[in-house]
Amino acid sequence: MPSKIVARRSAIHGTGVFATAPIAKGERIIEYKGERRTHEDVDAGDEGSAESGHTFLFTLNDEYVIDGARRGNVAKWINHSCAPNCDSIIEEAEGDDRTRDRVFIEAKKAIKPGEELTYNYGITLGEPHTARLKKIWGCMCGQKNCTGTMLQPKRKPAAKKAAAKKAAKPASPARGDRAGKATRKRA
Numbered sequence: 001m002p003s004k005i006v007a008r009r010s011a012i013h014g015t016g017v018f019a020t021a022p023i024a025k026g027e028r029i030i031e032y033k034g035e036r037r038t039h040e041d042v043d044a045g046d047e048g049s050a051e052s053g054h055t056f057l058f059t060l061n062d063e064y065v066i067d068g069a070r071r072g073n074v075a076k077w078i079n080h081s082c083a084p085n086c087d088s089i090i091e092e093a094e095g096d097d098r099t100r101d102r103v104f105i106e107a108k109k110a111i112k113p114g115e116e117l118t119y120n121y122g123i124t125l126g127e128p129h130t131a132r133l134k135k136i137w138g139c140m141c142g143q144k145n146c147t148g149t150m151l152q153p154k155r156k157p158a159a160k161k162a163a164a165k166k167a168a169k170p171a172s173p174a175r176g177d178r179a180g181k182a183t184r185k186r187a
């Protein structure tokens with residue numbers, strides 16, 4: 001599959017990823033690659049700090065996080081937006097080995113050449129989203145509906161319970177400052 005994307009300087013933040021050719025709605029664009037690390041391993045280091053405001057970590061499931069900074073690919077440069085043109089999809093592999101689960105970035109609408117690719121990171125922290133933390137995780141997506149922060153509202157406990165009952169296999173919430181608002185699919 002020839003690549004339709006390139007990484008370059010972004011007006012949103014640092015390096016971003018842009019389309020170099022038309023991308024159709026629903027098209028699978030790239031896999032979010034990187035080393036599988038346990039939550040415990042990441043929590044023990046600095047990369048998972050809520051104070052940093054910067055992360056290449058993606059919550060894969062209850063056991064693992066994908067670290068895009070280690071053996072990652074261009075997907076690690078895709079920025080967050082409050083009105084994204086892409087979705088992140090977690091594909092759960094058959095069997096018990098959760099390192100085999102994978103994340104793909106797919107177009108949620110048609111994307112024209114030159115447009116920046118974005119998805120909603122779905123970041124929720126393991127501590128209250130104070131004004132200070134919202135600022136540290138400030139959003140510069142520039143969209144009309146920008147909330148001003150990459151941090152997402154936490155689901156209320158009652159809603160969480162109801163959702164968990166409905167799901168055949170409950171989706172793991174994002175833990176720490178990791179991208180986590182992904183749709184789950186069986187491979």
Ligand SMILES: C[S@@+](CC[C@H](N)C(=O)[O-])C[C@H]1O[C@@H](n2cnc3c(N)ncnc32)[C@H](O)[C@@H]1O
Pocket residue numbers: 010012013014015016053054055056057076077078079080081138139140141150
């Ligand atoms: C996976 S990196 C994306 C690549 C990043 N632009 C870079 O050059 O390192 C994620 C980090 O980029 C920054 N970022 C991504 N989207 C952003 C946004 N909408 N507003 C502000 N910063 C953003 C944040 O620091 C975030 O933790």
Ligand SMILES: [Zn+2]
Pocket residue numbers: 081082083139140141142143145146147148149
């Ligand atoms: Zn925004």
